[in-house]
Amino acid sequence: MTGVTQGEATANVELDAGGVRLVASITAEAARELGVAEGSRVVAVIKASDVILGVEG
Template sequence: MSLSIRNQIAGTVTAVTTGEAMAAVKVRLEGGQDIVAAITADAVKDLGIASGTAVTALVKATEVALATGPVEGISIRNQLSGTVADVATGPAMASVKVDVDGGGLTAAITADAVQALGLAAGSPVVALIKATEISLATA
């Protein structure tokens, strides 16, 4: 299956906390950073997700926000440190490629945000992703 979702990062499940309808799945990415995906309890069961399961985390580029450093006082817990690899800016929007340990991410943000944050190749950034915006795939 081919997907339009550009952000696909491999990892291994380290913990699953299942509630009545939803589950929080902690994933250790290949580079050592951790993320949490909030998926349905049915998906955990249907995909056979358990500690040790190899997964691919999928995130649409429009769901990745960027900051110039770690952000405190925010409910977004997925904060991946990385470095800007490339910025392609158009009149309104920009595509920012970020190298993170274990893979790469693309963030679709406004051109104004690129300018305001001073983003360029080599800039240190933190990619912010809500747990509810991460999907998981198994092989």
């Protein structure tokens, strides 16, 4: 894990997945319970019903 931006209700957790940057939004409570911090080793499970893509224009 490369970083955590902690907000009041949510935390954005930034991951390096083999050179690909992923950002997961989790509840602030979950971040505290999991004890996530920069440098922590985590596993990302991706489950999405919608994926929105954009292109540079």
